[in-house]
Structures are given as structure tokens and as C-alpha cells.
Amino acid sequence: xxxxxxxxxxxxxxxxxxxxxxxxxxxxxxxxxxxxxxxxxxxxxxxxxxxxxxxxxxxxxxxxxxxxxxxxxxxxxxxxxxxxxxxxxxxxxxxxxxxxxxxxxxxxxxxxxxxxxxxxxxxxxxxxxxxxxxxxxxxxxxxxxxxxxxx
Amino acid sequence: xxxxxxxxxxxxxxxxxxxxxxxxxxxxxxxxxxxxxxxxxxxxxxxxxxxxxxxxxxxxxxxxxxxxxxxxxxxxxxxxxxxxxxxxxxxxxxxxxxxxxxxxxxxxxxxxxxxxxxxxxxxxxxxxxxxxxxxxxxxxxxxxxxxxx
Numbered sequence: 423x424x425x426x427x428x429x430x431x432x433x434x435x436x437x438x439x440x441x442x443x444x445x446x447x448x449x450x451x452x453x454x455x456x457x458x459x460x461x462x463x464x465x466x467x468x469x470x471x472x473x474x475x476x477x478x479x480x481x482x483x484x485x486x487x488x489x490x491x492x493x494x495x496x497x498x499x500x501x502x503x504x505x506x507x508x509x510x511x512x513x514x515x516x517x518x519x520x521x522x523x524x525x526x527x528x529x530x531x532x533x534x535x536x537x538x539x540x541x542x543x544x545x546x547x548x549x550x551x552x553x554x555x556x557x558x559x560x561x562x563x564x565x566x567x568x569x570x571x572x573x
Numbered sequence: 574x575x576x577x578x579x580x581x582x583x584x585x586x587x588x589x590x591x592x593x594x595x596x597x598x599x600x601x602x603x604x605x606x607x608x609x610x611x612x613x614x615x616x617x618x619x620x621x622x623x624x625x626x627x628x629x630x631x632x633x634x635x636x637x638x639x640x641x642x643x644x645x646x647x648x649x650x651x652x653x654x655x656x657x658x659x660x661x662x663x664x665x666x667x668x669x670x671x672x673x674x675x676x677x678x679x680x681x682x683x684x685x686x687x688x689x690x691x692x693x694x695x696x697x698x699x700x701x702x703x704x705x706x707x708x709x710x711x712x713x714x715x716x717x718x719x720x721x722x
Contacts, residue, residue, distance in 0.1 A: 424641070424646065424649040424650045424653065425646060429642055432642060433639065433642050436635055436639040436642075437639065439635060440626075440632060440635050440636065440639070443631070443632055443635075443682065444623045444624065444626055444632075445623070446682050447622050447623060447625050447626045447681060447682035448620075448622045448623040450622065450682050451621065451622020451623075451625070452622070454622075473673065473674035474673070474674065475621070475674055476614075476618060476621050513673050513674070514673055515673055515674065528673055530671075530673065530694060532694070532695065532696050533696055534699055537699065538576045538578075538695075538696060538699060541576060541577070541578035541699075541702070542576050542577035542578055542607075543577075544578065545576075545577040545578040545580075545581040545582075546604060548581070549581060549597070549600045549601060549604055552596065552597045552600065553597045553598075553600075553601060555597075556595055556596075556597040556598075557597070564643060565643060565644065565645055566644055567645065568595070568648075
């Protein structure tokens with residue numbers, strides 16, 4: 423399995439399998455209900471549970487309510503969450519009402535998203551630098567050879 | 574996800590305890606589930622479901638196998654093991670966090686079964702960063718001192 427025999431073929435085969443799995447996953451995802459489905463058929467989904475699958479964004483906050491965007495659809499939540507601000511990212515489970523309002527079942531406001539993103543990029547850059555210091559690409563065989571082991 | 578910085582520092586500490594070498598390969602493995610998925614669906618949110626399998630065990634194995642083919646034949650098996658150890662550490666850390674929907678589907682898209690231990694919210698892992706950084710620094714200093722002796 424780890425030999426050089428048919429190496430290009432093995433690489434192509436693995437890429438094809440991964441892409442096939444990802445495409446299958448994509449097709450499954452397309453079949454899932456989105457917030458848009460709730461908005462297009464409000465009577466059908468009245469009092470149904472609506473989950474944020476990726477993330478929702480807080481668009482506006484006011485006294486006793488705030489608006490969020492889920493899958494590019496706007497909803498109003500009549501509730502007060504301490505510290506919630508425009509631009510915050512939220513995930514949660516809600517009860518949908520046909521007037522495009524939601525009741526919170528469970529909701530979480532993900533704070534410090536920008537900090538997390540910057541730190542993640544810094545960590546990725548540091549690891550890529552370490553990889554570059556550790557390996558060099560042998561262009562003839564498309565193989566990473568160890569320069570030295572800095573650790 | 575707890576954030577790449579947390580993943581990388583945790584991997585650095587685990588690697589120190591387990592003596593895994595080379596470090597760069599282990600850290601690459603621990604980043605793979607995120608660097609192959611997040612940039613894609615942050616830029617194109619429609620690819621969310623397309624990238625979801627990168628956080629499943631089966632695809633993690635395939636990705637590590639794929640990357641291992643870019644290492645010399647004699648060290649390929651070892652490279653695969655180190656990459657996979659890093660990727661599994663990543664998935665283990667993700668297992669610890671709270672997720673409302675759909676949770677972590679470990680065998681997606683072949684199974685919708687999801688499971689997480691729900692110990693902390695993803696951004697709460699940031700609180701652990703200073704401690705992880707300090708522990709990593711102590712480990713590095715001890716390692717340097719041992720080398721100097």
C-alpha cells in the first residue's frame with residue numbers, strides 16, 4: 423500500500439474517492455431543509471423546530487428584540503440576550519412562527535470570533551513555516567525530502 | 574472547532590509527551606481537518622456540506638494517506654501514522670466541545686450519528702490558550718536544556 427508502485431494512480435484514486443464522498447455529502451446537504459424553506463412555506467413550518475446549521479448573524483438589536491440572518495433569511499427574535507451585539511455570530515435551535523419570528527429553544531452567541539480567526543491564521547502560518555524549514559520539495563518526484571529536523 | 578491555535582499548541586504538548594517526530598508533520602496532521610474545509614466554506618458558504626466529511630474519521634484517514642504519498646517510500650508508512658495521529662487528535666479535541674446542530678457526525682456522510690462530550694463552547698478554548706502557550710514554552714525550555722547537557 424505504501425510502495426511507489428502505481429503511485430500516481432493511487433494518488434488519483436484517493437483524490438477521486440475523497441471528491442466522491444464530498445459530492446455525496448453535498449447532495450445529502452441539499453436535501454436538508456433550509457431557513458428559506460420555512461420562509462417560502464410558513465404555514466407548513468409553523469411551530470416547527472429550526473436549527474442553525476452553519477451560523478447566523480445578528481443584524482440588528484433593539485429593546486426586547488433582535489434580528490438575525492440564517493441562510494440569508496431574516497428573522498426577528500423577541501427576547502433579550504445580555505451583551506448581544508450587531509455582527510455577533512450565533513448558533514441555536516428555535517421554534518419558527520409564520521410571521522418570521524423565532525422563539526429560542528437553545529441559543530449560543532459565539533464571541534471573540536475575530537480573535538480566534540487571527541490566532542488560527544497565525545498558527546497556520548507558523549506550522550507552514552516549520553514545514554518549509556523541515557522539508558524541501560524534490561520536484562522530479564514530487565516528494566518532500568527532509569532538510570533537517572529543527573525540533 | 575476550538576481554533577487552530579489551540580489545536581496546534583495541544584498537539585505540541587502531546588508530541589512532547591509522546592516523543593513524536595518530526596514535529597512539523599504531526600502539526601500538519603492536526604491542522605488538516607480545518608485547513609482543508611474552513612477556507613473553502615468561509616469563502617463559498619454553499620460548500621458547507623461538501624467540506625463536512627473532512628471532519629469525519631474515514632476521510633481523515635484518506636487525506637493522511639494522500640499526503641503520505643508525497644513523502645519518500647521508505648518513510649511513507651511512518652509519515653502516514655504521524656499525520657493520522659495529528660488528525661485524530663484534532664477530531665478528539667473537537668469531540669470535547671458543545672455543538673447544537675448537527676453535532677459532530679463522525680462517520681458522515683455514511684452515518685448521521687453524532688456525538689460530542691459537550692465540555693465547552695468552541696470560543697471558550699481561547700481561555701486555555703495562555704496556559705497551553707506557557708506549558709509549551711516550559712516544555713521547549715526543558716528540551717533545550719536537556720539538549721545542552
